[in-house]
Amino acid sequence: MENCYKDCLTSIMQLPDDCLYFIFHWLDSASDRESFGLTCHRWLQIQNSSRRRLQFQCSFTKLDIPSLSQSSMKIDAFYLHRLLNRFQKLHYLSLSGCIEMPDFGLRQLLNYGSQLQTLHLHCCFGITDHGISLVASGCPSLTIISLYRCNVTDIGLKTLSESCLALKDVDLSYCSLISDQGIRALAKNCRHLRAVCMTNCRSVTGVGFMGCSQSLTFLEANGCKLEPGGIMAIVSGGGLEYLNLSCLWWCIGRDGLTAIGAGFATKLKVLDFRSCRTIGDNSIIAIAKGCPLLQEWNLALCHEITRAGWEAIGVNCHHLEKLHVNRCRNLCDEGLQALRYGCKKLSVLYMSISKSCNISSTALEIFRCSRGDVKILEEEVMSIAPDSAFHVY
Secondary structure, three states: OHHHHHHHOOOHHHOOHHHHHHHHHOOOOHHHHHHHOOOOHHHHHHHHHHOOEEEOOOOOOHHHHHHHHHOOOOOOHHHHHHHHHHOOOOOEEEOOOOOOOOHHHHOOHHHHOOOOOEEEOOOOOOOOHHHHHHHHHHOOOOOEEEOOOOOOOHHHHHHHHHHOOOOOEEEOOOOOOOOHHHHHHHHHHOOOOOEEEOOOOOOOOOHHHOOOOOOOOEEEOOOOOOOHHHHHHHHOOOOOOEEEOOOOOOOOOOOOOHHHHOOOOOOOOEEEOOOOOOOOHHHHHHHHHHOOOOOEEEOOOOOOOOHHHHHHHHHHOOOOOEEEOOOOOOOOHHHHHHHHHOOOOOOEEEOOHHHOOOOOHHHHHHHHHHOOOOEEEOOOOOOOOOOOHHHHO
16 A cells, blocks of 8 residues: 555656646746756756746947947857757847957857847857858748848848748848848748848849839838939839838939839838938929838938928828928928928927028917927937837847
């Protein structure tokens, strides 16, 4: 009888792994989760294989870049190899700030990158096309990647796009070696592409986006050397909702953005033309008529917009809620009047009153009295900061 009773006793150590995984995932306390693996090697293995995210103390966002040299940890290839060998089922990996990481440091992704969905390589200056080829071979499930300031060329981007077909969000900001050829491969192969950031990619004219998927809803191309044909290609997919084309004054003429209003960008909600100083009325009129869903429009420092442009905005932008007109030299009393009569949903008008010399105090007071529902705010000239996938970088 006693032997039968002993045979019926079950120790927690005899539980199958599935039960231990279940117990681990139900632990609410972070300290309990950290202590779980101290029990024994088996429980440590359960803890390690349950980890989905890995980010180091030296990781940062774009806003933290000035403090890059003060990073408290230096992650080398050997250390990363040990960690990836330990945490073999990661979904999220951030190596942002690992400025000394070489290409071969990513070799372990060939063994343990099959479940990786997000990879951040912000300012990994040692990563080149070879490192990207390792990512492409080892991480077929990748959906988000940041290559901000990496030394990647069109070859590396093409290799990545041919293997990681599920890519949705790609940050290529300051990748100076990327051109339209790499963008063309990305747009052609990744048909679920949702967001692309290519700030200051000076070799990109935009033509590589021709025929892009309708899934592309977010694009930052500020500081690029875009051409009118490239603008048409960018909106050709028909799905864009956010478009940042700020600081194009040096490469786009007065009518260079009329293609946005040609009927392909009817879903646009946020449009940033900050510092597009040469954009004229024809572009503004075409966009105001062709983009009926616009909710926010940044026209700060767009000096060539005259009365005709402001009247077009007032008459056609029925859903506009926020309008930036900071330091627009040709915003006059008649232009402000057009905004007062139109834009019925306008709630915020960003305007540097002290710098708007063409607007009289009388016109401004009439606007305030007539449109008490609109807040007039003075702010520094800045880009619109959207809620987007790239905020996590």
